Amino acid sequence: MSLENKEFKPKIVAFCCNWCSYAGADLAGSSRLSYPADVKIIRVPCSCRVNPMFILRAFEKGADGVIMCGCHPGDCHYSTGNYYARRRMTLLFSMLDYIGVENGRTRVEWVSAAEGVKFSETMNSFVEKIYSLGENVRLGDLRCKN
Amino acid sequence: MSSEKKQAELIKEISGVNPLKCMKCGKCSASCPSYNEMDIKPHQFVSYVINEDIESLVNSKSLWKCLSCFACVERCPRDVKPGKLIDAARQVVVRQKDQDYLSPNEIPELLDPELPQQLLVSAFRRYRR
């Protein structure tokens, strides 16, 4: 890893649904399963609440990676929310890939309330990926780069 | 990785089977037409792979007694397919023995007109994947 990368502290936004993934993150916390502090979680009622605008907004404002977590398909608290979210995110990610944004910068994982370990592992691997990709330069507003 | 472990992994890879899915119901052994001639029974193939005792498996009589009728593959409720495992074990042996491979287009020239058609079909069925 280059010297630059050592100094690089990525900003990572994680959208977590209230019923599964946020609880999974809580479980990771109470189980003391660590993951890098670069990840900051935003609680949403359901993965279907995550608007592509939020994800682009995060990148605009300087995020280096955005991950969305929700209940496993079939387990949505609102029964169908994550199905819609899955299609929306698939299309959005595909578009970002299409315009040349590295596709590792976005990810969706389904994490249940019981999967503290998975939550922590997911975050660790995602952060690692973002470190390997380095700073997000393709999808940000220059004015936010201080 | 020990060579036994490697071989067990290889068998899993070739067969595409996850032996841990086995719930030890024995339906494979119940279905097997060669059961009585086998020293290691079909349901035991699975545990030999799990326990990475490939040595015993490849040296068993069963390895060559399996008819590849695939009754166990068809009936296995857990998608474990012991027939595929034993088939994969044979592959491992074949590869170890450094034998030549044939490509399908070489076969016609080597064909003995007396060769039973069934043998061919069975061979293809076995090795198509």
Place this chain on the structure above:
Amino acid sequence: MQRIGVFVCHCGSNIAATVDVKKVAEMALMEPGVVHSEDYQYMCSEAGQAKIAAAIHEKGLTGVVVCSCSPRMHETTFRKAAERAGLNPYMVEIANIREHCSWIHKDIEEGTKKAVILMRAAVAKVNLNAPLQAGESRVTKRALVIGGGIAGIQTALDIADAGYEVDIVEKTPSIGGRMSQLDKTFPTLDCSACILTPKMVEASAHEKIKIYTYSEVEKVSGFVGDFMVDIRKKARSVDMDKCTGCGVCQEKCPSKKAPSEFNRGLNTRSAIYTPFAQAIPNVPVIDREACIKFKTGKCGLCSKVCQAGAIDYDQQDEIITEKYGAIVVATGFDTINLDKYDEYAYSQSKDVITSLELERVMNAAGPTHGHLERLSDGKAPKEIVFIQCVGSRCSDDRGKPYCSKICCMYTAKHAMLIRDKYPDVNVTVFYIDVRTPGKNFDEFYRRAVEQYGVNYIKGQVGKVIPQPDGKLLVQGSDLLDNRQILKEADMVVLATAIEPNPDVRKIATMLTASIDTNNFLTEAHAKLRPVESPTAGIFLSGVCQGPKDIPETVAQAGAAAVKAIGLLAKDKLLTNPCTAQSDILLCNGCSTCENVCPYGAITYEDKEVNDHGIRETRRVAVVNNALCQGCGACTVACPSGAMDLQGFSNRQIIAEVDAICR
């Protein structure tokens, strides 16, 4: 501009060990809108809550941020505390600096930095919070039970006994369900009919219970406390008020070729029929597919012999619309189709039967009048083989991945009953595992082995081969003895997997109740809310939620009833105020939101709007707050941003994003 107070909890050392709480409190004062900040040992304690209340009073706070443990833990605590101090509870937000920060980080500098950012995000959100009021909705004090088996009957009785009206909708001509088809019940071996029939009678006689048999739920609208349900009463062709249940019509009916549903098709019934002798109501229906009168126009014999003049060939389906406050689903189960298991020769031999069919064979009212005999030739069997887990615990698409739970016990029951009544018959059970958790269950199974000499063999059957002499050659394996077994049997009984009644998918869709891949209805919480559907006002009773035996079903039925009673006992319901709201000035009326709403909470109305001086009537979305659960699917589906979610608004979430990325 809000006046926000930030309260940073130490949580003893849980937070304070890895987060510099003083620093977080100090940094909070830099944030826009923050007028007060402090830290305290235990914010959730009485004293901590008092600090929040004091600050609300003294500093005139309009918003509160508590940096503490997960909102899933204490959000309600702090919101209630704020409410007691006169602040709208929805002006409180939690920054989770324990589970999401202090507990997973070791470095205090890193932890503090992150805690500050989480605090900032919460402050940014509160800046945009608006006071929310929980709405109220009324409760119709009447419950609907879908399904008239033991689960439905028990639920209905319990609700009715609490003094509320209950309607049961049953698809078949009689209530009773699967239990009415059973002969004896484990582990006590008492007669199924003897314990079920009194319940059926009690239900039908109960003044608070109304039973719609031969009826189906057609449409459900509305929401918790106020469901509107259309019930289709299928044409019975018999006037229920006039019929005396004498049964003459069934005797005289010349069409007797229809397979008897009640006897699992093992024998036939007349075209006009009651499914079984103790049917309730004891009023027959005409099977129009089988009836000669309906097929050819000629006959009419039943009408001629009916002294009550109850036969009515012109009867039409009738739609009844009724309001309910709560709905209990008790749709039960059926056995799976065995077409894909041709190795067991089920469709080839009449002597290979399912356990449910065996129940009918053993039953005095069954096709053999209770005599154990081969259905092919009527001979008494000498050798019977039971095969367990047929279609259960199966990971391919032939069967079901789950354990059907009841088979081990009923097979022990069957084996025991046969050995008891016919000691000369050999009984062999091929099993994978014998599962007997339950009171007196394992004792029961051991009795079958030890007292009755049932031969249990660990190993599955591979194949059943019908022999020319009518015998069945069973090829199985004995895994413990490591041998293959070839056994000649006279009869083979398959412990067939059970699956939810196939109709339940349609019903779940109508109710917007969630359903899993196996068609079992999903409970709101696997452990803590096992009898409630995630959809408010929908409760689950019996096997529609998961495989169960009778005592469990009855227990769950009672639990579902209590939950329903708890709902019906309320005069008003408080609704979650974090619901979607449509801005009528921005709404296009495109129905996209309506299409993704899992609750049917969005409807469209033509409304008069005043858009900057332009008055016109527009088709706009209207959210029913009582129905909306606040998932937010609509807010993203809405292209114009007209639909927004209170408490998690677009601007609030964006403010959080901005604060984190700052």
Place this chain on the structure above:
Amino acid sequence: MYKIAKENLSALFQLIADSQELYLPVKTAGQTNFAAWSKDAEVDLDTLKTVKSAKDAFFPQSEGLYTVKKEGKKMSVEPEALKEQDFVVFGMRACDVRGLAVLDNVFLADPIDTFYAARRDHGTVVALACHEPEETCFCKVFGVDAAEPLSDVAAWMVGEELYWKPLTEKGEALTASVKELLSDADEAAVDAEKDAIHHIVEKLPYMNLSLEGWDGDALSEKFDSPIWEELYKPCLACGTCTFVCPTCQCYDIKDYTAGNSISRYRCWDSCMYSDFTMMAHGNNRTSQMQRFRQRFMHKLVYYPANNDGMYSCVGCGRCVEKCPSALNIVKVVKAFQNQGGEK
């Protein structure tokens, strides 16, 4: 009068760019617009009209005004610096040059727009005569001569030569700085070119458009005309006409929050937009008809009323080419003519 061989133009551009910024028509992804010169830029002087006019060079589509920074509870305001560096805009057309005069009347009148003024002070314009004016052109209607690009330096492209004539002090200064690449020339070739251009202009359909009845006094007569109700109908309310126009000068002021700072910037606005001049109480133009009317009334009535009869249209014809619904100022003028005829 000087000249330079076309093949030496890149050397000329390099020389200019050595000492100051140079903007000129550059083709990017198939479209030609004014952009900063670079070695790799595909300079395109053959396309008559850039998509956007050269207005950006003096009045950019968006420009920062000031930034507010916050550290802790402390705030600081940093105004955006005014243009301090000299620059050259090469290849503007006569109509666009007139466009600058229209903007000058707005931005250089009291109170002076300092951002614009600074750019005007530092900018030198080399304008190019239109070799082949097109059917969408109607500059002549506004007294603009496509053959006489009156700016700091006027230039003509004739055959393989570019003729160069400084007209102002700034023009002379620029000429002096690139003298080494220029050679003296007589005016004969240019005169012939001018004749040829005039000859083409005579044949173009819009060049004789009559603006009779359109002046600063025509306010109520035009404003109240029922014709607008018909004219605006195909308008999709996009801002294409506005953004390609060399004279449209309306802007909006907006704030952008970038983490710990807020930058206030201005950006072009369009009177076609529903939120144009939106105020707290709402909007004083509530219908698209009103917004549509505003654009043309401004160009042909309000502006002349305040600027000694000068129209704020220069006849560049960009709106004629680019309107998605094929609407344009010529159609508006003609519609009123026809109406007059019928009455």
Place this chain on the structure above:
Amino acid sequence: MQELINRAKELLADGTVARVLGWKAGDLPYNPEPAYFETAEAMEDFVYNGFCGANLSKYMIEASRLEGKTLVCLKPCDTYSFNQLIKEHRVDREKAYIVGVGCKGKLDIEKVKKQGIKGIESIGGAEIADEAETLTIQTIYGEKTCAYADVMLERCHVCKGKDHMVYDEIIGESKETKDAERFDEVARIEAMSPQEKFAFFQKELSKCIRCNACRNACPACSCRKCVFDSNKFDSSQKANVDTFEEKMFHIIRAFHVAGRCTDCGECSRVCPQGIPLHLFNRKFIKDIDELYGEYQAGEDTDSKAPLTNYTFEDAEPSIVGKRG
């Protein structure tokens, strides 16, 4: 065209329709404008030729609120948009009398001019009835010609077909103009390296002037107030201050019309900077077709749109990285 005019006059006369929505001849040979005609006399100015590219479905949103029926001339591809608008309750089918007009491909004057043809006085061969394969263009520099197919709009080369999806009657023949595969260009970009993709879109989008022509011409962008004009997301934007804004705008616009866009090509047609905006929409269409089954928006008025639908087995978002 005369048949169309006669029929329109008839329908106006017998009161079936209150107005006709079609095109009015422009003052140049290639700039007819969308127009309403309320009388037989006004119909004198009616024109329908190869330059009548505008998709009039969009205008029907407003026309649906007027008294009486509007006769609207829709080309085959426009009818998809109309159907989609019916589905979204944005137009009233009862208020429209749809005349499906024939189409033999629409022309792009920019492409004519790109061939170096200037000083245009008149254009022959653009009439629908003409069988001509070439356009004959009179210019002040003399007569020029160009092949019809060479100057057709991009969308006509990948024409969805000559059938009208919804109509009351059809007047005029349509011609098959498809001579390219719809997704070829998208596939070409997909095959690029991330750097190339980024450079390609960066270059194209750098031209964007945020004039909103694409949005305002788009029949799927039928919002009363666009999110980019409202403060609902703090996303109100007007200027191209930073390249990000263009990306945000075009991605979100494409996303909002995903599953609703009929690929009518208006966005690309109207873009003053010639940005191939259809490449965004078509990317989503291609993805939807590949991941969720073929779906053509506007083919009907009642099917579930891909983004308001789902199956349990839907692809996971990670498929994006796996497809390579």
